[in-house]
Amino acid sequence: MESTQVSTPRPIPQEAFDWYDEYAHGLIDRRTFMARLAGLASLGISLSVLTGALLPNYALAEQVSFNDPDIRASYEKFPSPEGHGECQGYLVSPTTVQGKAPGVLVIHENRGLNPYIKDVARRLAKSGFVAFAPDALYPLGGYPGNDDEGRSMQASMDKAKLEQDFIAAAQFLENHQSTTHKLGAVGFCFGGYIANMLAASIPDQIDAAVPFYGSPPAEELRANVEGPLMLHFAGQDTRINNTWPEYEKVLKENNAEYVAHLYEGVNHGFHNDSTGRYAEEEAELAWSRTLEFFERHLR
Template sequence: MKKDDSIQLKQAPDSFSPAVTPVSATTLHTDTEGLHAGETTIPSQGENLPAYLARPAEYTGKLPIVLVVQEIFGVHEHIRDLCRRLAKEGYLAIAPELYFRQGDPSDYREISELFEKLVSKVPDQQVLADLDHTAHWAAQHGGDASKLAITGFCWGGRITWLYAAHSPQLKAGVAWYGKLVGNKTLTSPTHPVDEAVDLTAPVLGLYGGRDSSIPQDTIETMRQAIRAANANAEIVVYPEADHAFNADYRPSYNAEAATDGWQRMLAWFAKYGVK
């Protein structure tokens, strides 16, 4: 077994976004036993991109890579925990702070203010480029560039669809409750429904039937776009689940849907060689 702790990582704070506190009693915590986990930085577009990394402390060969794309709330404790869960499954999981040039999501206590003053100002092209640099960095630090996957949640679910149409190196993507349609802006000129024709990696979409922020008719519109493009993509809807059903720290958490979705995600990655 190879032990590699050559990347010096800083311990991450055990904190959640102030926009969603207090946290729910259902919050899960994944320990770091057997892992190399913490904060690092990645050279990207002339700046140092902060990121949270988790991977097995000991391994042979190179590790499959999963890019973990944050919710609207940034890389807070829930996203870090998801990275550790993936690392326990044998992945190099890395979550870059994709808003860092525009601001700090922990400065906001209201979701509406967070979106208006920060998230809406983050250009999609900047995000996609940062993800490219993150994947390249991961491949230079123990990861296998030929086994690259992405998964994202809420805001990151939308980005997952976009990245699957952007990166020719990507092998698989899993999008959790990411918006599929929307108004076109300077920062977000296209949406997943527009990119279905350009999908180059297989994508699994996981959605809640009770999610009022992503109406069922928009999911059907995306399915039609996938069929028309003959794209390799699948959408699963959990009828009793709401938005953010995997967010165990929030009241929206649905343990049954979250557990099934997690297993489907791992199976999807394995099906397309990211294991």
């Protein structure tokens, strides 16, 4: 009898995910990132396999089609007088809800309004919320269609004005004719920071904030945070996790309402289903917790 040996793909080493995190957050440039990946060839992993696993494939990031009959999507402009003047976002409303629904601001990573974040907005609308996902890159022409260029564009922008743009977006959604004036915010990476910043900057307007692996707001704002907050952390995300003890100390001093979840063994970006960092079980658990949190505080 002949035996057939099936080769199984080698797992991507953790250092490759760590390098991608450094690259995605501007700590190393693309040349350095690719050179480090090439150095893993001695382990029998080709560069194409590594880049295919680490870099986003947005064809994978459509859990809710833009043609889904349960939602209605459009682009809407809003004023941002303290920021870049005029901005634009992706507004997705549920067609299954009679009357008004709570609003949830969806805040992208550090590269503009990419297809993954638009799909997150559609998922929220599918669950009965009015979701609004601003594109921070709109003043420069909008998300350019690839993350590398988007990341460079966003890094070139004035951070204080960007923050004001998201504050303006939150106020636009709170006052939108389709919402109940109950307002939540969910953000990922840079968007997680913005969710924390909004909870500190406009605490009377944010009724529930959910930062995914986001850094804390500026120290001078932290005393304003009252919650409710639900914070999601990735077990392998040392860079962000190291900021949590100090932030949690302030939340306790504020008697803020919060809950924090740590998902062991997963990487920063584990909710993003377009890359190899995606951890389906943990992402689904974090998302179900997020929806329950919004139901409890926004309905």
